[in-house]
Every structure is written in C-alpha cells, then in structure tokens.
Amino acid sequence: MSPAGLIDDARRRIDAARRVVVLTGAGISTESGIPDFRGPSGVWTRNPAAEKQSTIQNYLAEPDVRRAAWRARLDSPTWNAAPNAGHRALVALERRGKLHALVTQNIDELHQRAGQSPALVVEVHGSMRRVMCWQCGRRAPMEEALARVRADEQDPHCLDCGGILKSDTISFGQSLVPEVIDRALNAAADCDLLLAIGTTLQVQPVASMVPIAARAGARVVIVNDQPTAMDELADVVVREPIGSVLAAICGAAPG
Numbered sequence: 001m002s003p004a005g006l007i008d009d010a011r012r013r014i015d016a017a018r019r020v021v022v023l024t025g026a027g028i029s030t031e032s033g034i035p036d037f038r039g040p041s042g043v044w045t046r047n048p049a050a051e052k053q054s055t056i057q058n059y060l061a062e063p064d065v066r067r068a069a070w071r072a073r074l075d076s077p078t079w080n081a082a083p084n085a086g087h088r089a090l091v092a093l094e095r096r097g098k099l100h101a102l103v104t105q106n107i108d109e110l111h112q113r114a115g116q117s118p119a120l121v122v123e124v125h126g127s128m129r130r131v132m133c134w135q136c137g138r139r140a141p142m143e144e145a146l147a148r149v150r151a152d153e154q155d156p157h158c159l160d161c162g163g164i165l166k167s168d169t170i171s172f173g174q175s176l177v178p179e180v181i182d183r184a185l186n187a188a189a190d191c192d193l194l195l196a197i198g199t200t201l202q203v204q205p206v207a208s209m210v211p212i213a214a215r216a217g218a219r220v221v222i223v224n225d226q227p228t229a230m231d232e233l234a235d236v237v238v239r240e241p242i243g244s245v246l247a248a249i250c251g252a253a254p255g
C-alpha cells in the first residue's frame with residue numbers, strides 16, 4: 001500500500017476505536033530537537049561519558065561523574081524544547097474522548113506541555129524535570145537544583161537530609177517502578193487500539209504492550225521511521241515523519 005493509503009487506513013481504524021492506548025518513544029521528540037539517545041547519532045553513541053553518567057552505580061559512587069552529569073543537565077536541549085505537531089495530535093485524540101492512557105518512555109514531559117492531561121500520562125522512565133533524593137526519596141522541581149548548580153554548587157545535595165540528588169528518571173542499573181509498569185501493561189490489555197509511536201519496540205517490558213494488546217483483540221498501529229521488532233503484529237505500519245502522520249491520523253474525523 002502507498003504511504004497515503006497506509007495513513008488513510010490508520011486514520012480509519014482510529015476513527016473506529018473507542019479506547020486507544022498510545023505508547024511513545026524517543027522518535028516523537030526528535031522533531032522537537034531532543035536527540036534519540038540510542039540512535040546512530042544519539043548522545044551515547046557520540047559520548048561514552050554520558051552513558052556513565054546514566055548508570056546508577058557510577059553516579060552514586062563517583063562525585064566526578066555527578067559533577068559532569070549536573071553540567072550536562074544544565075546544557076540539555078530539553079529545557080528549550082517545545083512540543084511538536086505529533087504531541088499536539090495526541091492532545092486532539094484525548095479531546096475526541098478516545099484516549100484511555102498514554103504510556104511514554106520519554107522523560108521530557110512534552111506530552112503534558114502540549115496539553116495532555118497528566119492523569120492519562122504514564123511515565124515509565126520518570127521525568128528529568130524533577131529531582132529525587134536517593135536517601136529520603138524527596139522529589140522537587142529540577143529547576144531548583146539547576147539554579148544551585150548555576151550558583152556554583154557543583155554537586156547539589158538534598159536540602160532536607162544531605163542525600164545525593166539525581167534526576168527522577170530510571171538510570172541504567174536501576175529497577176523500573178513495578179506499579180508504573182503494571183499500569184502500562186494493564187492499559188494495553190484494556191484497549192481496543194494500541195498506537196505505538198517513535199519506538200523500535202525492543203526494550204522490555206514496555207514492548208510487550210504490543211503482544212498483550214494484540215492477544216486481547218485490539219488493533220495495533222505502529223508509526224515509526226524505521227522497522228520495529230513488532231511490525232508483524234501490527235494491522236498497519238506507517239514509516240513516515242511522525243508529526244505529520246499523527247496530525248493526519250489522530251485529528252477529528254472529516255465531516
């Protein structure tokens with residue numbers, strides 16, 4: 001089928017669905033200028049030190065790694081990134097009353113900034129807009145910690161207990177939060193259409209949302225610029241730029 005035919009097919013399936021669960025990965029945010037960490041030109045591919053900063057054991061044990069991580073956070077492209085057409089299209093889907101849950105692997109909060117209801121967003125990898133104290137568990141806005149770094153605190157610690165602060169995200173070597181993963185998998189089992197966007201669907205357990213939804217009888221639509229591990233389970237696979245595809249398939253039905 002031609003790209004236009006596939007987009008039309010995907011749009012009609014979404015028009016017919018009542019309970020859509022969306023899964024988003026890094027690909028939806030690259031059009032906002034946030035690099036994909038694992039892709040060929042991704043951050044870790046170009047800078048192995050960045051990978052060390054993202055490994056929990058190194059981060060907790062090595063003050064040098066934390067100081068470098070804080071400097072890198074100051075310069076993150078995320079702070080100036082704005083939601084793009086893809087994020088906005090998913091807000092339109094919510095306004096049509098079709099969105100049951102939006103599970104994201106992204107830590108940029110661009111879905112919420114686009115206007116998505118926070119209650120519908122399941123952040124399986126946390127958010128880099130918050131910090132968490134590794135000792136007492138206190139969470140606080142990232143901006144407060146960054147202000148301290150700008151004021152020359154190279155490795156700011158928790159103001160309550162003195163513990164190590166880290167972005168409230170899942171680092172390498174750190175366990176996912178079981179309640180959050182359960183919520184994501186349960187949503188997949190309870191939808192009539194799963195829309196997977198901008199992820200190659202290789203990382204478990206989140207990738208298993210696709211077979212879980214398919215087994216439960218849901219339709220599966222995949223939008224990604226490259227092949228994914230789950231393409232054969234999908235009813236429709238669209239490999240076109242994500243923002244324009246989502247604008248075409250998630251907006252209001254014509255007429």
Ligand SMILES: [Zn+2]
Binds near residue numbers: 138158
């Ligand atoms: Zn603390």
